[in-house]
Amino acid sequence: MKTNSPLFDRIRVKPDQDRRLRTDLPPCQWPKCDAPATHRAPKGRLTASEYWRFCLDHVREYNSTYNYFAGMTEDAVAKYQKDSLTGHRPTWKMGSIGGKTAAKRARRQFPGVEQPTDDPFSLFGEAGDRTGGRAKTTPEERKIFNAQRRALEVLGLEVDAERADIKAKFKVLVKRHHPDANGGDRGSEAQLREIIQAYNYLKSAGFC
Numbered sequence: 001m002k003t004n005s006p007l008f009d010r011i012r013v014k015p016d017q018d019r020r021l022r023t024d025l026p027p028c029q030w031p032k033c034d035a036p037a038t039h040r041a042p043k044g045r046l047t048a049s050e051y052w053r054f055c056l057d058h059v060r061e062y063n064s065t066y067n068y069f070a071g072m073t074e075d076a077v078a079k080y081q082k083d084s085l086t087g088h089r090p091t092w093k094m095g096s097i098g099g100k101t102a103a104k105r106a107r108r109q110f111p112g113v114e115q116p117t118d119d120p121f122s123l124f125g126e127a128g129d130r131t132g133g134r135a136k137t138t139p140e141e142r143k144i145f146n147a148q149r150r151a152l153e154v155l156g157l158e159v160d161a162e163r164a165d166i167k168a169k170f171k172v173l174v175k176r177h178h179p180d181a182n183g184g185d186r187g188s189e190a191q192l193r194e195i196i197q198a199y200n201y202l203k204s205a206g207f208c
Contacts, residue, residue, distance in 0.1 A: 030058035041066070148205055151198035166207060170199045 025036035029052050037053030041062050044050075054062060069077050144159050152159060155169050175181050177192040 026053055028055040028058055029053050030055070030062075033058060045069070045071075148202065148207070151201045154194055154198035155202075163207065166199070166202060170195065 025038060027033070028035045028037045033055060035055035035057075038056060039054050039059040040051040041054055041059050042048065042051055045068050052062065069080070072080070149159060152161060152166075155161075155166065155173065157166060157169055161169075173195045174192065177188040177195065179186045179189060182188070
């Protein structure tokens, strides 16, 4: 690109103002003004894609009196300002999509069937909410995966171990391998860490 090109001025830190003004530009649309139209100004709210072409002095004068809300009532201006908070996109009241409305619809479609509370992150399961959260399984209901089988093996338990057995065995193993119970000996610290990780995994899987 040539350094004396008008295109080069667009990326210069300080464009050559004189050369830019000498570029062919339409005349200013201000009455009785023949100066080059170097600036654009919007024509109005209802013609957002149309612009006036003015020189610098007249675009400043035009902007000083420009009112986007001209012709609108106070209520219309207030509504426009409120809608601008959401980008003028439609919104709905809390619960109108899903929530109570969806629950009522489900009860109409499936009368007599209890609709459980949706709790995908198990926020209420520990608080005693029987309808939400991850349900704790019994040994008979378990579907054992390899990772769960491995965690039970780390604790020295069979796949049919009860919750109470898992908790009791965990406490025994922690006391056995903890450095405080071995005179500060940290030789079995790695095994203790593995036991804790196995127990936490089983707990997150609903085994205890």
